[in-house]
Amino acid sequence: MDELQTFLRRRSPGQNNLSTARVEGDAPKVLSGLVNGVTCGAPLAIIIDNTDTRSDDYREERDIPRPSHADYAAHIKFKGYQDVAGGGHFSGRLTAPLCIAGGICLQILRDLGIAIEARIIQIGKVRSSDEEMRLAILAAKEQGNSVGGIIECEAVGLPVGLGDPMFDGIENRIAGIVFGIPGVKGLEFGSGFEGAGRMGSENNDSFYMDGDTVKTRTNHSGGILGGITNGMPVLFRVAFKPTPSIGIEQNSVSLSRAENAVLRVKGRHDPCIVPRAVPCVEAAAAIALYDAYLDR
Amino acid sequence: MDELQTFLRRRSPGQNNLSTARVEGDAPKVLSGLVNGVTCGAPLAIIIDNTDTRSDDYREERDIPRPSHADYAAHIKFKGYQDVAGGGHFSGRLTAPLCIAGGICLQILRDLGIAIEARIIQIGKVRSSDEEMRLAILAAKEQGNSVGGIIECEAVGLPVGLGDPMFDGIENRIAGIVFGIPGVKGLEFGSGFEGAGRMGSENNDSFYMDGDTVKTRTNHSGGILGGITNGMPVLFRVAFKPTPSIGIEQNSVSLSRAENAVLRVKGRHDPCIVPRAVPCVEAAAAIALYDAYLDR
Amino acid sequence: MDELQTFLRRRSPGQNNLSTARVEGDAPKVLSGLVNGVTCGAPLAIIIDNTDTRSDDYREERDIPRPSHADYAAHIKFKGYQDVAGGGHFSGRLTAPLCIAGGICLQILRDLGIAIEARIIQIGKVRSSDEEMRLAILAAKEQGNSVGGIIECEAVGLPVGLGDPMFDGIENRIAGIVFGIPGVKGLEFGSGFEGAGRMGSENNDSFYMDGDTVKTRTNHSGGILGGITNGMPVLFRVAFKPTPSIGIEQNSVSLSRAENAVLRVKGRHDPCIVPRAVPCVEAAAAIALYDAYLDR
């Protein structure tokens, strides 16, 4: 539980000036499944209380949907009954349970010799140093604006042969979880979109013997061939759109009056979700890979 | 069935000099589920016979795995018992049943006013005219090489509110099928990876009233917000790696001798899978969207 | 919520001298999914706190498994880590969440004109009056013994055509839930086991026109043909074994010493689970039938 708590803290807001001023706490309470720190076979039920919500902040969103946020689609889907406070079940807060499940998988995978690590490779248009990426977030924050980014994730120590052909491949499994993280709009494995521009002779990963082990000289396949791990690191990148909730005035519509309207979002929001999303991407990879491991 | 047959013909090889010389036929025989051209409620069982296979072509692959092909991963996973003839169940031929399922969904969706259309936007590094893209494929073919590309797909006429939060969003559903198409290594929705480099104020899609209808001025979200359709066209792009089977000599290993080896692939292969993958991408979108429609 | 609370009260213990002296409370707290009494589209998360547990009562069970209880099987399956307090997730208490799900389905089905009602038809060997069945339970209780019984359940108002062939038939769906109720060891539809002894001419249900409606003169099929509802009441019976926890001394084994041992169960237990299981059977039927309704 200590290790899990440490992992969860990485996605918590309010830790520094890069994220929302909300203090979510994220202290998970175990309701069942754990006896004296050991899983007992019963389902793990874990709860995280919301300790710092201000429902008033979200009143206007019920009538004037925030651009590029789920407000409007949810309003139609749920016929106006959707829970707008804190974004309801579209809130980024729902990555906390994802990180709990993933954090547990990470512990199990580590005992199997498998390690997963994600890192930010781009914030806005900045691909250089961490400090410059930090400054890009602060600049967006000062303007009441937001900025997106790209996270790269690598899993090492995987055995050859995890994953299944067609719809149960490692790519499908990772995609099925990763696109559940709010704000994700792109996913690529290995050389991905850039690889689409290459010749086969450039993009193919040649095999060679490294002692008794079969390896590839390059890893443009991102460790996955035919949906199945080939023993090289599984490597993928995730594109996050800029947070849609910005302080700047935006054009929208009034749903009640069916006319154009202007919106100024008042809630406290992250100028950039990407730093807090790093453990979420690790968690998603861990869930997908452990699932494939169990199916092997 | 006529319409389905026409759709299937678009993915068949041997139609022109851009694809493999194999003639697969792809004439689907319906075994059950159809009585006098009408579905009868029993499961549709459809079979496509392989009419032009030459298993001898694949003998060497059992010992010397083709770089960036599933051979090696499958060899380990299935302990040497995998079916290598024609690539077994890793063959691109398995997109034929995908296109049958998707072709049927396309007919149903069309009756619901929903249309799906995919097109090639990049072959190798070429993003200009169709003719130049065609020449890029022929150039690769002449060299015994191969080339990748990018397909863009758009679905219009979708109602607002399809898809579900978290893991059952439209992105997750499309990804779950699209990554089942052999050779797919990337997927992005709306502004995707490029959007990750934008500010919120640039990337957000402003709402406005178009008569009684809520629309957005831009579609950087690709028609999906919080996993749910927002009424704008669903838009995504798929990155295909270059076909791994090339005629050029490549470095690999001999699995039986556990030593480095050189491979020259002899089978007949597509210099570029992308043209034949266009209906596959449409099929994948149709299956995912019809599935979301049934869950609405 | 009031209606749900009323429904839940029917399965609560401690209401009269027929059931355990434990007072479970069963007051469900809604954590998410409900806003001002209306479902908002987010998952319904509901919690029932255990307010009256005495873990000390269960100490001996860890070493000396109770005959015909899950103790021993769970001990082996979960390698000694299983939660024995209150029976862990084998406790009859887990029918409370079943009744919450089923109670909600019952409300929805009622609005669709579908009613489900279960009743006790046998306690021990008694099949006569309610009073005699009540006395059979009290007699068992006085002896520190227990007694089983049979519940019959009927669903009326179902449209023709719910359920699917083979493994998704109404029988399969109901069985899948009903066998999840602790203590259930038998299930039969319509004439069931007795019907197995009949000739086809006796057991077949003749059709006739009742005005514009097709009905059957008998209902030996229990309202289900080929897994699909035929418009007649769905009718099934559920056999409950006598509660395995009895006060009488029983032969068992000591798992730690691997030798025979004698057990005297000290916890407070129901002399008969059947009266409290009536709403559970209704709940199970409601879940299965509403599920089939959604798949129609």
Place this chain on the structure above:
Amino acid sequence: MDELQTFLRRRSPGQNNLSTARVEGDAPKVLSGLVNGVTCGAPLAIIIDNTDTRSDDYREERDIPRPSHADYAAHIKFKGYQDVAGGGHFSGRLTAPLCIAGGICLQILRDLGIAIEARIIQIGKVRSSDEEMRLAILAAKEQGNSVGGIIECEAVGLPVGLGDPMFDGIENRIAGIVFGIPGVKGLEFGSGFEGAGRMGSENNDSFYMDGDTVKTRTNHSGGILGGITNGMPVLFRVAFKPTPSIGIEQNSVSLSRAENAVLRVKGRHDPCIVPRAVPCVEAAAAIALYDAYLDR
């Protein structure tokens, strides 16, 4: 394949005067998944051609549904488009693929030391000798009538700990498959319905040490406690209704004229499905138990 073919022959009709005169053949052709008699990891696709169908026999059923057969429910569900020839996908012939899947599981389970065997314990009202049960079927046949029966099935050699609590218990899993066999209307485990009439002290299975092994003196639980195997034989009984298709004139309705009508079924039908259902019950048990084994 030889062993599978031998197993399938047990459910084939036309073997003696107890079953329909139809000769189904049931020779399975493997389309994929098997290379030189060894599974290769690709899905097993197996086809059985219908070699002896006479669609004309079923013409009348489209308008006048057979009592206690799926005709009427299917007519409504599939809006008149259902395939009536041979009963469509309600045909008992669909137990052939069930037996193929189950026959394969039986071979795998046998290698794990697990054996499954079913036998007829009742035909009509006869529970005595095989010869008397055979005569009961012949008597029904001579009258153009039919008769039901009960099959008992036992699985031995199972490890302790297979199956999961609540809805994934061994009972749920077996029920989910067994109720997919046409004609099944009841299922009970261990002492089942009779046990519902017993006291706890009579029905409980006392534990004792048999050398190092924990066993129970009786097996009223049918080898399953809390949904989990306890190491004793898994034991269950299945009630089959008499075949609804009988040669005797029956009352029904004309769907086209919406009036009462008289039906005389002309097809060739089994006077008793039970003898041919024995391998089907074994197959169902094998599928459910191997599934639980894989989930252990």
